[in-house]
Amino acid sequence: MAKGTDETGSNRPKLALHVPEPRYRPGDTVDFSDLNIPEPGKQPRPDETAPAKDTYPLCDDLIRVLGDDHQAHGPWDPRLSPETLRQMLREMALVRAFDNRMYRAQRQGKTSFYMKCTGEEATSVCATHALAGDDMIFPSYRQQGCLIARGYELTEMINQIYSNKADKLKGRQLPIMYCSKRLNFFSISGNLATQLPQATGFAMASASKGDSRIAATWVGEGSTAEGDFHSALTFATVYNAPVIFNVINNQWAISSFSGFAGAERATFAARAIGYGIAGLRVDGNDPLAVYAAERWAADRARSNAGPTLIEHFTYRAEGHSTSDDPSAYRSAEEREEWPLGDPVTRLKRHLVALGEWSKEQHEAMDDELDAMVRAAMKEAEKNGILGHGLHHPFGTMFEDVFEELPWHLKEQSEQAIRERQIKWPEDPAE
Numbered sequence: 001m002a003k004g005t006d007e008t009g010s011n012r013p014k015l016a017l018h019v020p021e022p023r024y025r026p027g028d029t030v031d032f033s034d035l036n037i038p039e040p041g042k043q044p045r046p047d048e049t050a051p052a053k054d055t056y057p058l059c060d061d062l063i064r065v066l067g068d069d070h071q072a073h074g075p076w077d078p079r080l081s082p083e084t085l086r087q088m089l090r091e092m093a094l095v096r097a098f099d100n101r102m103y104r105a106q107r108q109g110k111t112s113f114y115m116k117c118t119g120e121e122a123t124s125v126c127a128t129h130a131l132a133g134d135d136m137i138f139p140s141y142r143q144q145g146c147l148i149a150r151g152y153e154l155t156e157m158i159n160q161i162y163s164n165k166a167d168k169l170k171g172r173q174l175p176i177m178y179c180s181k182r183l184n185f186f187s188i189s190g191n192l193a194t195q196l197p198q199a200t201g202f203a204m205a206s207a208s209k210g211d212s213r214i215a216a217t218w219v220g221e222g223s224t225a226e227g228d229f230h231s232a233l234t235f236a237t238v239y240n241a242p243v244i245f246n247v248i249n250n251q252w253a254i255s256s257f258s259g260f261a262g263a264e265r266a267t268f269a270a271r272a273i274g275y276g277i278a279g280l281r282v283d284g285n286d287p288l289a290v291y292a293a294e295r296w297a298a299d300r301a302r303s304n305a306g307p308t309l310i311e312h313f314t315y316r317a318e319g320h321s322t323s324d325d326p327s328a329y330r331s332a333e334e335r336e337e338w339p340l341g342d343p344v345t346r347l348k349r350h351l352v353a354l355g356e357w358s359k360e361q362h363e364a365m366d367d368e369l370d371a372m373v374r375a376a377m378k379e380a381e382k383n384g385i386l387g388h389g390l391h392h393p394f395g396t397m398f399e400d401v402f403e404e405l406p407w408h409l410k411e412q413s414e415q416a417i418r419e420r421q422i423k424w425p426e427d428p429a430e
């Protein structure tokens with residue numbers, strides 16, 4: 001074999017596959033000092049109706065408002081009233097209190113499954129505040145903050161989590177996969193990314209009917225690897241659909257890090273460039289920046305200036321779900337070293353710096369919210385918890401999907417009644 005050639009005689013270089021590897025594994029010392037975290041207030045704010053390309057420098061930047069001095073800085077400061085700031089703080093703290101109690105409820109066997117959004121509360125609560133109440137929300141499974149910001153009753157959420165007899169979804173959905181028609185909160189799907197084309201479709205329908213309601217959807221950065229992401233953005237750009245794509249980059253997709261969805265090459269916000277739509281990259285742990293970016297995108301969509309992709313740069317502080325143990329795949333130091341802090345603490349300190357809040361008020365609020373969650377749990381438990389038999393009759397599994405039960409399901413339901421002796425709540429033919 002000639003020197004520099006392989007067995008076929010070719011001197012072409014050997015191809016090598018790149019397999020992304022996270023920087024830190026369990027036990028590693030974490031150093032995030034090379035992350036580019038720009039100074040708050042320094043990011044330019046284009047007009048809401050500016051050409052999409054005016055936003056492209058922001059796809060590689062990070063919109064930030066709250067500084068280490070706990071004050072708001074720069075053109076993205078949304079200048080919210082202290083009342084609104086306190087309301088957002090309260091709702092984020094309520095989400096956290098709810099998450100903590102529900103996590104414990106799962107450990108106590110009251111439900112089979114729960115998912116927290118610790119550290120990501122601003123990306124749902126503050127973004128929802130920037131929308132109109134009748135705008136349609138197409139969530140993923142970590143957006144309990146959207147429902148709480150729209151005032152959904154905690155007892156209803158817990159009934160769903162417990163799959164009990166008062167669960168409006170009759171136990172057919174995985175716990176936490178809520179929906180509320182009244183609050184314009186679309187059904188959560190366990191199949192990742194389906195909400196994206198649905199949101200674009202809603203926005204297109206809204207525009208074609210001459211309505212004023214826009215759509216906002218949320219998706220994890222890992223799920224942007226799904227084909228639905230591409231379809232949704234293509235339709236959105238082609239038809240200039242009034243839709244906001246919130247990509248929650250919390251760095252992890254269960255045990256896969258963001259590199260497996262392409263983060264080593266470009267930011268997620270930069271994907272907007274390829275579709276020719278507006279793109280913003282925002283500090284997802286900065287409640288004011290999240291509100292400002294979402295409001296910018298909502299005003300843009302509502303004035304027919306087109307869709308926006310917002311990357312919320314944040315960190316999933318806890319496990320993916322109650323079925324996950326993050327200590328098996330990532331360094332425990334990541335959470336402590338995360339350079340963007342905690343959204344609840346940041347807003348709290350801002351309000352204290354404004355003279356509009358105090359440590360004592362915050363402690364009293366936390367106690368009050370925890371008591372509120374516990375009271376809602378008691379109420380929901382009257383309707384049953386997992387395994388206590390207070391659920392919807394099994395026969396209901398065949399209802400509500402088809403107006404007329406197809407023959408094969410009719411056969412299955414009759415077989416189920418015969419063999420399993422399940423109780424049929426009412427005659428399906430009636």
Ligand SMILES: Cc1ncc(C[n+]2csc(CCOP(=O)(O)OP(=O)(O)O)c2C)c(N)n1
Pocket residue numbers: 142190191192219220221222223224248250252253254316320
């Ligand atoms: C189509 C599809 N593929 C895979 C899964 C399994 N799965 C559930 S959650 C998840 C990780 C998603 O991560 P990401 O989109 O980053 O959201 P995060 O959980 O971080 O909020 C995976 C792979 C699924 N539910 N649906």
